[in-house]
Amino acid sequence: MHGNRVLVTGGAGFIGSNLANRLAADNEVIALDDGYLGTPENLDDGVEFVEASVLDDDLPTDVDVVFHLAALSSYFMHEEDPARGARVNIEGFVNTADQARQDGCDHVVYATTSSIYGDRTEPSPEDMEVTARTGYEASKLARERYAEYFNHHYGLTTCGLRFFSVYQGFGGAEEHKGEYANLIAQFADAIANGERPEIWGDGTQTRDFTHVDDIVRGIELAADHDLQGIYNLGTGESYSLNELVERLNEELGTDIEPRYEENQIPEDVYVHDTMADPSKMQAATGWEPEISFDEGLEHVCAQYQ
Incomplete structure (x- = not known):
């Protein structure tokens, strides 16, 4: 990506800050985060940091692409308070995507999850049946459904990426x-x-441990190729x-x-x-894990x- 204005929600978090820092070399990047799992110390000087929640009004969504990574990201966060998990993960997504649409942004790339595949020692393709067994999984599946709605009803391009275990190290x-x-x-x-x-x-x-550098490259490629629908990001090992x-x-x-x-x-x-099973992403963009x-x-x- 070059010369775009982009918003990364959850932008001071682990994956979000890696993405924001990578994109800031060639784009104008706003990282929005409420500080629950993120810290602005993760961000390079070239990234504009906005402390806010994805549930707020007046989000800085007047951008070319929204990368929506903000989420309560663990099993326990949802089981302690399923309603709060739904607010942040579902309503936060709907709120952000809707403000983006109203501001004329036509592309949202968002994080969903691989855990909805359940137990699989075989590669999981995107078109297999999935189930919500936990509040976290239900919230990510709901995102995928709302993304379908925004695509069908408003023509918003929505690309959901099912990440497999993303890591980097301390x-x-x-x-x-x-x-x-x-x-x-x-x-x-x-x-x-x-x-x-x-x-x-x-x-x-x-x-399926996938290095964050490969993940953020995949997220950027999803935007570059105007991908629509659901794609896996994982190594296949x-x-x-x-x-x-x-x-x-x-x-x-x-x-x-x-x-x-x-x-x-x-x-x-x-x-x-x-x-x-990362073959759909590979076919669409040429992406494959390098690490x-x-x-x-x-x-x-x-x-x-």
Whole structure:
């Protein structure tokens, strides 16, 4: 993207700040965040920061593209208060998209989630049946439905990206998320500090870990190609948490065993395995992940060495 005015909601958060900083090299970027999971310290000087909620009136939506990443992003945030989760994730999306439409913006790229696929050791294509098992998943599925409405009723181009486990490490913009950061960041930090990483369950669960640099490149490509509809952003490879701990120990030159604890998420809603089928995104834009699992772990561990 070049020479556009863009809004990134959740723009001071982990993925949002990475996107805002990347786009700021060639575009006028506004990062909007309410400070709940984000901090303006994540942003480069070239990004305009606006402290506001996606539920506010008068959002700075007079832009060429809205990247809507603002969300309550964990299972627990929604189970504590499902109505608040719906307000932020659903009403916040509807409010932002509607103000953008009224301001003449015709493209909204937004975050949805891969966890709606449930347990899958096979690659999950976008057209498979999905289910909402948690408040978080319900809120993201509702986004996808509202995006359909804005597209059909108003001709707004809406592209929903189902992210698979996005990580960067505490040397990047994840640290302020603390316990809500991706497991790679949390585990690497624990092991580097001589602590045993805590695994819920037996560690055989698998994740399609996707580096944030690949994710933000995919988000930008979705806007560049005027994509409409739903696309996966994931690598198509998965690793177990036991493998993750083993690889981190190799990378850090340590030998620290994980601690296995009871899973705090109920078994019937816990997603044990995820794996993307990224072929639709590849066909549409040529996107493919450039950072392998090993290279990603090297990046994460580099700050400790």
